[in-house]
Amino acid sequence: MPTLVWDYLHEYRDEHDDIIDAVETVFSSGRLVLGRSVSSFEAEFADYHGVSHCVGVDNGTNAIRLALQAMGIGKGDEVITVSNTAAPTVVAIDAVGATPVFVDVDPDTYLMDVEQVEAAITPRTRCLLPVHLYGQCVDMAPLQRLADKHDLLILEDCAQAHGARHHGRVAGSMGTAAAFSFYPTKVLGAYGDGGATITDDPSIDANLRRHRYYGMEKRYYVVETPGHNCRLDEVQAEILRRKLRRLDTYVKNRQAVADRYVEALSDTELVLPTTAEGNTHVYYVYVVRHPRRDDILEALQAYDIQLNISYPWPVHTMTGFAHLGYTEGSLPVTESVAKEIFSLPMYPSLPRETQEKVIDALRSVLAAL
Numbered sequence: 362m363p364t365l366v367w368d369y370l371h372e373y374r375d376e377h378d379d380i381i382d383a384v385e386t387v388f389s390s391g392r393l394v395l396g397r398s399v400s401s402f403e404a405e406f407a408d409y410h411g412v413s414h415c416v417g418v419d420n421g422t423n424a425i426r427l428a429l430q431a432m433g434i435g436k437g438d439e440v441i442t443v444s445n446t447a448a449p450t451v452v453a454i455d456a457v458g459a460t461p462v463f464v465d466v467d468p469d470t471y472l473m474d475v476e477q478v479e480a481a482i483t484p485r486t487r488c489l490l491p492v493h494l495y496g497q498c499v500d501m502a503p504l505q506r507l508a509d510k511h512d513l514l515i516l517e518d519c520a521q522a523h524g525a526r527h528h529g530r531v532a533g534s535m536g537t538a539a540a541f542s543f544y545p546t547k548v549l550g551a552y553g554d555g556g557a558t559i560t561d562d563p564s565i566d567a568n569l570r571r572h573r574y575y576g577m578e579k580r581y582y583v584v585e586t587p588g589h590n591c592r593l594d595e596v597q598a599e600i601l602r603r604k605l606r607r608l609d610t611y612v613k614n615r616q617a618v619a620d621r622y623v624e625a626l627s628d629t630e631l632v633l634p635t636t637a638e639g640n641t642h643v644y645y646v647y648v649v650r651h652p653r654r655d656d657i658l659e660a661l662q663a664y665d666i667q668l669n670i671s672y673p674w675p676v677h678t679m680t681g682f683a684h685l686g687y688t689e690g691s692l693p694v695t696e697s698v699a700k701e702i703f704s705l706p707m708y709p710s711l712p713r714e715t716q717e718k719v720i721d722a723l724r725s726v727l728a729a730l
């Protein structure tokens with residue numbers, strides 16, 4: 362097996378009995394869909410964030426899509442976000458018929474450059490969609506000021522920031538609503554797909570529940586506005602309940618991996634991650650930067666190390682979004698960063714010897730450049 366940026370098998374070995382017990386709990390409960398595990402997970406996940414509502418859905422993309430719909434955003438509306446993100450952020454905006462509007466990112470954190478947001482606001486802007494990318498939060502106070510001034514909603518994309526803190530507040534507790542993914546690699550990951558949207562707004566909560574259940578208020582009730590079927594699976598919810606209790610430990614272990622990278626690589630030419638003031642980074646991905654990225658990745662193949670790039674193609678340069686009218690050069694920081702970044706192995710159960718192997722290989726490759 363090559364060394365990869367992510368692997369779950371060590372964790373599965375450690376948590377095997379709890380995971381199997383979660384599966385057994387659901388299978389023997391007598392209720393396989395929207396049962397006690399989903400409702401308990403929703404209550405516990407809302408509680409973790411200090412908000413009143415959580416709606417479990419089938420994945421993070423639908424968590425964003427349903428959140429936008431539940432906030433009344435659709436055709437003709439503009440949503441301001443970034444192009445340096447996972448494509449699903451933008452796919453979800455497109456799916457509700459709204460238009461994504463991109464601002465560039467900060468060259469140090471690679472997060473939304475909040476100073477560019479006001480200039481991007483038009484009479485059609487309805488929502489700001491900051492992405493707490495790589496595991497740390499966008500600067501929220503300026504966004505909140507703009508939202509108040511221009512009467513905008515805020516949807517936080519928290520798919521990479523479970524448990525991250527921003528001036529003491531937890532990611533997802535700062536916007537009108539927040540969307541999470543529980544894709545297995547995420548900081549809180551299921552054993553399959555999952556997602557959730559949280560909010561303090563009871564009407565958004567009610568809309569979310571209808572949208573994930575065909576558009577029905579309750580079982581076999583009349584459909585007023587046709588929705589979708591986007592339910593969180595009962596087994597995944599029970600696994601997530603168990604893993605939520607360990608979330609802060611996962612984060613601590615990720616931070617320890619990051620600390621070791623800093624210790625071992627600070628004297629190299631690699632640009633290591635910067636944590637913005639007021640942030641606690643949860644290191645969903647450990648993103649480093651070097652102008653000769655492609656040469657480094659190729660040389661690491663000889664050591665049987667396969668690293669990832671998050672993300673090699675900014676969304677505005679993808680053919681599926683060509684109709685938005687952005688061209689090469691529209692978002693210069695995003696475009697230059699995408700050519701130089703790559704990710705080092707990062708997961709809570711990363712074995713120490715694997716990390717040391719990567720560090721040694723990387724140091725040799727850098728020295729030979």
Ligand SMILES: *Cc1c(COP(=O)(O)O)cnc(C)c1O
Nearest residue numbers: 420421422447449450520542544
């Ligand atoms: C993973 C991710 C998503 C999508 O989540 P899925 O569960 O894969 O649909 C959305 N936004 C960001 C920033 C992500 O990292």
